[in-house]
Amino acid sequence: EVIDSIAAAVRELVENSLDAGATRIVVSVWPEQWRLQVADNGTGMDLENLQQAASPHSTSKITTEADLYKIATLGFRGEALHSLAQLGCLEVLSRPNDLGLGDFWENRESAPNPPSSSLLRGGAQNARSGWRVVYNNAGSAVEVETAAIAPGTVVTVDNLFGNWPVRRSFLSAAQQMRSIQSILQQIAICHPHVNWQLRQGNTPCFHVTPGSTAEHILPQFVRGVRASDLQYLKLDLPASPENQKAGNLLVETQLVGSTVKHNYQLPIASSQFQIPNSQFLELVVGLPDRCHRRRPDWVKVGVNRRVVRSPELEQTILSAFARTCPRDRYPVCFVHL
Ligand SMILES: Nc1ncnc2c1ncn2[C@@H]1O[C@H](COP(=O)(O)OP(=O)(O)O)[C@@H](O)[C@H]1O
Ligand SMILES: [Mg+2]
Numbered sequence: 464e465v466i467d468s469i470a471a472a473v474r475e476l477v478e479n480s481l482d483a484g485a486t487r488i489v490v491s492v493w494p495e496q497w498r499l500q501v502a503d504n505g506t507g508m509d510l511e512n513l514q515q516a517a518s519p520h521s522t523s524k525i526t527t528e529a530d531l532y533k534i535a536t537l538g539f540r541g542e543a544l545h546s547l548a549q550l551g552c553l554e555v556l557s558r559p560n561d562l563g564l565g566d567f568w569e570n571r572e573s574a575p576n577p578p579s580s581s582l583l584r585g586g587a588q589n590a591r592s593g594w595r596v597v598y599n600n601a602g603s604a605v606e607v608e609t610a611a612i613a614p615g616t617v618v619t620v621d622n623l624f625g626n627w628p629v630r631r632s633f634l635s636a637a638q639q640m641r642s643i644q645s646i647l648q649q650i651a652i653c654h655p656h657v658n659w660q661l662r663q664g665n666t667p668c669f670h671v672t673p674g675s676t677a678e679h680i681l682p683q684f685v686r687g688v689r690a691s692d693l694q695y696l697k698l699d700l701p702a703s704p705e706n707q708k709a710g711n712l713l714v715e716t717q718l719v720g721s722t723v724k725h726n727y728q729l730p731i732a733s734s735q736f737q738i739p740n741s742q743f744l745e746l747v748v749g750l751p752d753r754c755h756r757r758r759p760d761w762v763k764v765g766v767n768r769r770v771v772r773s774p775e776l777e778q779t780i781l782s783a784f785a786r787t788c789p790r791d792r793y794p795v796c797f798v799h800l
Contacts, residue, residue: 467630470646473490473492473501476499476543477501480501483503483506486504486673490643490660490662491665492639494639498621499623500617500620502616502617504560507615510607513555513557516544517553517598517602519541521541521602522539524541549602550624553619554595555618555619556596556612556616557593557594558615593610595608595609656674659671677745678690678694678747688795692753693754695746700742700744745799746797751787751788751794754795755788755794757793761795762780762794764780764797776798780794780796
């Protein structure tokens with residue numbers, strides 16, 4: 464995805480936080496300064512990974528070609544941090560959150576400081592402090608120092624698009640904040656277990672408390688909708704040849720969709736895509752006698768934990784509700800495949 468707005472930068476960073484298993488994500492934005500920060504309590508990075516994180520095509524999410532066909536993370540191309548280093552001033556603070564070897568550092572009061580990166584490899588990661596790395600526009604680490612932070616990662620981008628003025632849109636600060644809020648809402652319904660906060664500077668403007676499904680999340684930001692107006696349904700889809708075919712097509716479309724833009728060649732024929740046998744579909748619907756909207760703005764489709772535009776599916780949902788919703792009113796419906 465091209466990073467062409469603060470909202471797009473926020474989306475990339477937040478997806479990294481989710482890939483790192485974060486359950487608490489705080490997004491702070493200073494639109495006038497073209498500055499943004501995403502802080503999470505995810506796995507963090509050791510010094511070695513941190514120093515490499517913004518170099519071109521650097522990813523920890525795939526190691527072999529075969530991994531391409533069982534991707535379970537939102538990112539895998541290793542482009543976001545590198546692009547952000549090119550587009551602004553990038554600083555990352557990180558402290559590994561691997562609890563396995565907590566005693567390692569506890570018992571080493573006299574640990575060399577900074578420890579050599581080989582000490583931080585493998586599992587020996589629960590460093591007592593984290594690291595702060597500043598990158599240049601080529602994505603190379605140019606400043607490295609220890610930093611006292613909680614386990615997790617804090618990414619800050621300053622002066623975004625400073626050298627790319629055409630990407631500095633003429634949107635007002637309020638419009639930018641709305642677009643960020645809307646992106647976070649779409650991500651939040653696909654990741655209901657996360658505690659989300661959005662701040663403009665230090666002023667809180669949006670907060671989502673976690674729940675077990677999207678049913679608990681939607682009422683927090685769709686005005687006029689209460690949890691009791693919604694129904695949640697989880698359907699297991701049997702592994703029939705049709706489902707397998709449809710699933711293959713979906714995986715293929717996603718992979719091809721994300722690779723075509725970057726001119727990569729897909730090395731394996733589509734017939735080799737394998738999707739797991741157990742598939743399910745989650746559905747959150749507003750009971751049509753209790754909630755309906757003036758616009759179809761909350762008819763959403765999610766695939767593999769990302770909201771996507773799917774005009775066919777959206778149309779199918781709208782047609783299905785055409786008779787039950789009052790005239791010229793639209794349902795609240797989120798389908799997650
Ligand atoms: N918030 C984060 N927590 C832990 N690791 C991160 C975080 N953000 C980035 N990383 C590390 O930096 C690498 C590069 O990130 P990115 O450029 O977005 O590429 P990708 O997400 O495609 O791997 C990731 O593979 C991951 O190892
Ligand atoms: Mg990423």
